[in-house]
Amino acid sequence: MNMEDLYRLLRTGHIQAQGIVDTVADPMLVLDASLCVQNASRAFFETFKVDREETIGHPIYKLGNGQWDIPELRRLLADVIPKATAIINFEVEHTFPALGRRTMLLTARTLFHPDGASHTLLLSIVDATDRYRRDMAKDMLFGELRHRMKNLLSVVKAIAHQTTTQDRSAKEYRDVFLGRFSALIEAQELAYAEQDEVGVDRLLNIILAPYADKPEAVVIEPGEAIELGPHMIMSLSLVLHELATNAAKYGALSVPSGQVRVGWQVEDANSKLRLKWVESGGPPVSRPAVAGYGSQLIRSTIAYNLHGEVEQDYAVDGFRTEIVIPLGTAPSSS
Amino acid sequence: MPETVLIVEDEFFIAMDLQLMLEGYGWRVMGPVGTVKDALLLLETELPSVALLDVNLGRELVTPVAEYLKAHDVPFAVATAYDRPEQYGGEVLAGVPNAGKPTDERRLMAALMQLTGR
Numbered sequence: 001m002n003m004e005d006l007y008r009l010l011r012t013g014h015i016q017a018q019g020i021v022d023t024v025a026d027p028m029l030v031l032d033a034s035l036c037v038q039n040a041s042r043a044f045f046e047t048f049k050v051d052r053e054e055t056i057g058h059p060i061y062k063l064g065n066g067q068w069d070i071p072e073l074r075r076l077l078a079d080v081i082p083k084a085t086a087i088i089n090f091e092v093e094h095t096f097p098a099l100g101r102r103t104m105l106l107t108a109r110t111l112f113h114p115d116g117a118s119h120t121l122l123l124s125i126v127d128a129t130d131r132y133r134r135d136m137a138k139d140m141l142f143g144e145l146r147h148r149m150k151n152l153l154s155v156v157k158a159i160a161h162q163t164t165t166q167d168r169s170a171k172e173y174r175d176v177f178l179g180r181f182s183a184l185i186e187a188q189e190l191a192y193a194e195q196d197e198v199g200v201d202r203l204l205n206i207i208l209a210p211y212a213d214k215p216e217a218v219v220i221e222p223g224e225a226i227e228l229g230p231h232m233i234m235s236l237s238l239v240l241h242e243l244a245t246n247a248a249k250y251g252a253l254s255v256p257s258g259q260v261r262v263g264w265q266v267e268d269a270n271s272k273l274r275l276k277w278v279e280s281g282g283p284p285v286s287r288p289a290v291a292g293y294g295s296q297l298i299r300s301t302i303a304y305n306l307h308g309e310v311e312q313d314y315a316v317d318g319f320r321t322e323i324v325i326p327l328g329t330a331p332s333s334s
Numbered sequence: 335m336p337e338t339v340l341i342v343e344d345e346f347f348i349a350m351d352l353q354l355m356l357e358g359y360g361w362r363v364m365g366p367v368g369t370v371k372d373a374l375l376l377l378e379t380e381l382p383s384v385a386l387l388d389v390n391l392g393r394e395l396v397t398p399v400a401e402y403l404k405a406h407d408v409p410f411a412v413a414t415a416y417d418r419p420e421q422y423g424g425e426v427l428a429g430v431p432n433a434g435k436p437t438d439e440r441r442l443m444a445a446l447m448q449l450t451g452r
Contacts, residue, residue, distance in 0.1 A: 150415035151345070154436040158351035231392055235346075304346040304368055328393070 024124065031121040035060050035077060038120065047127065049098045060123075070094045076106060081121065085110050091128075102129045152188065155234075156181065164293055176245075183207060183241035184234065191230035198233055199225050200264050200273070207240040208262070211253055218253075221263035226273065232325070235305040236275075242294040243277050243321060251319050252282030266327070273325045279318040287314040336362045337450055338382040342399055343413070344368035344391040348435075352386060352413065355439055361446075368392075373399045377406075384449050385410040386433065386442070389423045400426045409449035413437045 018039065021028055027044035029037055036059050045051060050064050060077075061069040072092045080087055089105040096102055105126040112119045163177045186206055190198050204220045212218040228236070244253070244260075252258030258281040265274045279285075288295075295312065298321070302308045308325035339361045343349040349366035356363055364382050367373045369391060377399075385403050387396045387410055396412075403410050404426055412419050412427060415435040420428040431445035 147415045150435050151348075154348045154351075154415075155345060157436045158345075158347035161351050161354065162347065300346050300350070304349070305344070 027125040027127075029060065029121075029123045029125070031060060031123060033118050033120075035121070037063070044125070047099075047125075048096065065097070067094075067096050073106070076108065077121070081108055081110060089126075099127075102127055103132050104128065148192075152184070156184065159184070162293070162297075179245055180238065180241060183237045187234040187237035190237070191233040197227040199227060200275070201225075203228060203233060203236060204240065204262055207237050208244055208260075211244045211248055211260075214256075217259060219259060219261045221261060223264040224266045226266050226270075226327070232306060235301045239298050239301050239323070242298050246292075246294050247279055247282070247319070250283075251285070252279035255282055258282040271327055273323075273327055275323040275325070277321040277323075279320065282318060285314050285316055285319050336360050337384065338362045338364055338380070339446065340364040340373065340376065340382040340385040340408075341366035342368070342370075342373045342385065342391070342396055343388040345388075348388075348437075352437060352442075355437075355442065356386075356446075359443060370394055370396065370398050374402060377402055381406055381408050384408065384446055386446070387412050387414075388435075389414040389416055389419045389427065395423050397423045397426060400424075400430075411442075411445040411449060413442065 021030060021039050022042045024041050025043060026041070027047045028041040029044060030039040032038050036057060037055050038057075040052075040055050045055070048064060048067075055063060061074070070092060072090075072094075076087060076090055076092075080090075087106065087108045089107060092104045092106055094102060094104065105128045107124045107126070109122045110119050111122060159180050160177055163173065163180065165173050168176070190203060190206060200223060201220060208218045208220070247253040247258075247260055252260055258279065261276075261278045261280070263276050263278075266272070267274055298312075299310050302310045302323055302325065306325045307328075308323060311322045313320040313322075339356055341349055341352050341356070341363055343352060343366055346368070349368065353363045353366055364376055364380065365373070367376060373396075385399070385408055387400060389396050389412055400410060400423065411431040411433050412423075413433040413435055416422055419430065419432060420426075431448060433442040433445045
């Protein structure tokens with residue numbers, strides 16, 4: 001082999017090495033024994049917005065106005081690397097002038113030269129900031145889902161408990177429970193569906209749809225558009241369900257000629273929602289001797305969950321309910 | 335004299351469920367209440383033997399109630415879906431027995447017995 005051949009071989013080797021370094025998708029540095037940059041991958045220049053001239057041949061701690069002079073990195077290169085030939089995913093948090101605060105995963109490997117006297121250090125730098133953020137957001141979402149699910153199960157359990165078995169056959173109990181359960185399911189669908197906001201009209205339409213055998217049986221009067229939070233949707237769904245089942249059992253919806261008109265207004269500078277439920281054309285109304293669980297449920301849900309008020313009027317020509325709910329900042333599901 | 339328990343839970347159905355459960359065991363229930371304000375108002379009139387707290391009350395956290403109870407030496411348990419309530423409600427909830435959510439009756443009674451030494 002003559003000089004020419006040797007030169008060609010070394011050159012090929014060099015081009016090959018450069019090719020390998022550039023193929024790596026992550027920023028990578030090749031450092032010599034004194035921690036000067038021998039080579040850098042294309043991704044390094046792109047990620048840290050530096051050029052070849054200011055990088056190659058310079059000590060790593062002096063690069064880009066000393067942005068790599070990081071205590072953890074110094075510790076890694078000075079203390080850890082000499083003892084272990086490879087370090088994988090060493091986490092470093094640092095504020096880079098061009099990138100802001102980032103979490104970098106450093107992987108380093110020492111390459112010993114055959115002559116044994118010197119060594120080279122390969123250092124790859126993976127920006128894990130976005131991945132960490134995504135992971136954290138995912139963890140939070142899972143936590144939130146889990147929490148929401150447990151709450152929903154608690155409500156289901158409580159409703160199963162509180163739906164009385166007194167004077168009811170097992171089938172009757174099941175039907176009453178499942179009616180309430182279905183209202184809860186509808187509410188969940190509405191509250192957490194991945195689409196636009198839920199207004200009063202949409203809630204009324206969905207919860208009351210099963211009771212509108214004929215279009216004139218349930219009339220929903222158009223009102224102001226107003227967005228409802230998940231908490232409000234759940235409570236109102238259950239209340240509307242109770243009103244509708246009561247109407248279907250004893251009130252206007254128990255006869256073909258009966259009708260329910262539902263309307264709402266937003267009052268006092270958007271601070272209150274007033275919902276009116278007016279039945280007509282049904283059998284004559286009389287106040288029940290004892291308030292049933294359904295009407296207790298309506299009162300308690302509105303008062304306790306929504307801090308609102310309910311007025312129920314057993315007018316002889318049709319039962320009426322008026323509900324006023326304060327519209328505060330929407331609370332999260334609890 | 336039956337022992338008294340304060341229930342703080344913002345969801346009506348769950349609050350009722352806890353109340354009925356505890357009354358079934360002969361406890362006298364204070365509340366239930368669903369806000370910090372209502373809980374503190376009740377506590378000004380009477381201190382219970384023990385309290386059962388939900389952590390997230392929708393618009394607010396139960397923390398001020400827990401702090402008030404602690405300052406007045408009233409033991410309390412939480413009934414929450416959170417695994418580590420202190421992450422949400424602060425240090426005052428660290429190490430407090432959690433009856434869980436949905437709340438298991440036996441787990442709830444065991445927690446309250448442990449707190450009251452009954």
